[in-house]
Amino acid sequence: MTTATATATATAAATATPAPAGAPAAAPRRRAGDLDGFRGLAALSTVAFHVWQQYTAYDAQGAHPPVANPYLDAALSLEVIDLFFVLSAFLLARSYARAAIDAGSTRPARTFLFRRAIRILPLYVIAVLVVWATRNPTLPGNWPDLLEHLTFTHVFDQERIFYTLGPTWSLSLEVLFYFVLVGLGPLAVRACRRLHRRGSRIAVCAAGCLFLYAAPLVWITVAHYVLRIPHTDWVVYFGPQARFGGFAAGMGLAVALTALGDRARLTPRTALALTALALAGLFVLSHRSEAESFTFTYYHPIATALWTLLVFGTLHIRRRTVWNRFLTARWLTAVGLVSYSLFIWHEPVMLLLHNAGLLPQGPAGFPWALLIVFVAALLAATASYWLIEYPAGLLGRLKDSHGRSRDFYPEPALL
Template structure:
């Protein structure tokens, strides 16, 4: 996952009576998406581990192909799209409408505060538990601490397997702080707003098309198998998800309050996106077209779903589902859940707690949820939340924030 749920930032949303209300609604919607994605990620990895444990290699641990498609639906692209959309939005508004942006150092400082404390701690704890004697697999440790394990065919899934996507997330931050200001400067001399939108959209389209070309050449030109992780999991293949999210940010900034969807168009569009994601998962089989281009295609469908959720005139029952308290609570702790669910699952399996065989899969899934969610909640309040308070040490211009004592109450 990343991708995991990174940070909380502004996004599009339905107009309401105050400025604060739309921001709260957007944040709840995004937390709902994160909660759904976190649940799906845990289910997917339990399915994946059962697939590996049973070792027969050709079928998911359910005989029903519909349920198999649901469990094998990957949501990593949702996290990529969400992250890119939220983080690019301020740059898109600055390039198109001349608004201001935060300094790169402030952006990177807050991103580091958001992800590093928990990540570094988890890597050290899990690595130490699996390498009781020194020097252990020191290369694996170094690669994980430097976010370079995504470029290692052997160690990409070591220690914290899902965090290969976090390497791409960190790389995206660096790309964004380089390309964002460049786009703002490139658009500044353009007098027509349509020209500025076109420049931003063209850049996003190029960043989306490049990974498509890479995948096509690797698969059809050189016959590289899908198990070559560095080729198909690296940024050159997976950046399309970020590019799609950047494109959504440009679209949202370009439209502003115009073109918001009514319920009669928003709900069918959201349903169409969900149906497309399900069909993509159902039809994917090793080496076929849907499998080969699954991630860039899924990213576009996630864009459609998010757009039909945030760029609306009024809220619908879909928003009610997304903003359910239990789901937004999961969204709040989703990064911790992303970090800890695999170590928790593997420890449960090692202890013999998880039932074996296909018939035991539903119970195993329930047990992992019951163990991983409380662990993630504790991790959020003990590690994530206190670390996030450090982000307040600097103001929006990247300068140290001055704190003054509260005046005495008379």
């Protein structure tokens, strides 16, 4: 699963909205905390999912999960990749939505891509090189695998899609989305500026997002029901043509919240009802997704819609609820801060512990293995954040808000 992450500053800026007259504002820092909490939950769920996957046994009779309770099994096997996609697209598309609907401004594409590069690449490249080198001690090793990971093209390779850093197939889609966004975003802004009515501009943006969400649905339907391609064809069902619906939904959420502004904010009771509905729907979806069933085939489009509903009900509110207070708990936002490092390192840490014989064996050892991996991966993620992510983030100061290089040593002014 992926982590589409944004810096705390970018998150706060993207989620800041003015307060309605006479109503208390939800501070941008609290909004940023909500999203950090989402990232923390998603990262922890991703770790649990991969430990659960590691301990699931497979034979001719099918899969045998490490827990007998079907409801606990549904919670552990819940996939959160679509939440990462929704959050990433929502944050990154918000400025384009404002520019298209309300004539706001956007950063130049080079500035956007530069900031995304310093956010994603330093940690990713270091992790790929370290893990690949440990698994390929003699040269040339599996050099196509290294090349594909460094160029984010492993998602298009049926054999190597899960090599080296298995969960990072989603980063291939994340990077591709960056280029799609800087290509389509300015086009949408130009098209909307020709329209005089705000409602028309909203309709154009919403229609574009709906098309991008529907296209993967059509692809999945044709692939599964017409061409009869099995779900183990990773390139077909993990590629952008099948998974871009998550990004489209996040873009649609950015359009919706921009269009609504401070109107029709949800009461705490309504917000909690939407939260409960979305979480229940996600649980049922995970519980009912037997291989090749309808819910299994359309798992990700359905999950995307439910995650989008959950985020909407969390952000577009009049007053904060117990759910918001949970998301902004210090321990959870701390996990959210290191969520990208946790996403990158948890699988190598788990496999290292497993190969060293430090994880208990068999289904009975699963709870202890889960605890051990959580602790080890969080320690590794915290060190990785402060040693790699945070210093790399300082590179953003090389350019100003307009994308121009900063002059750190200006010549003395001449009198």
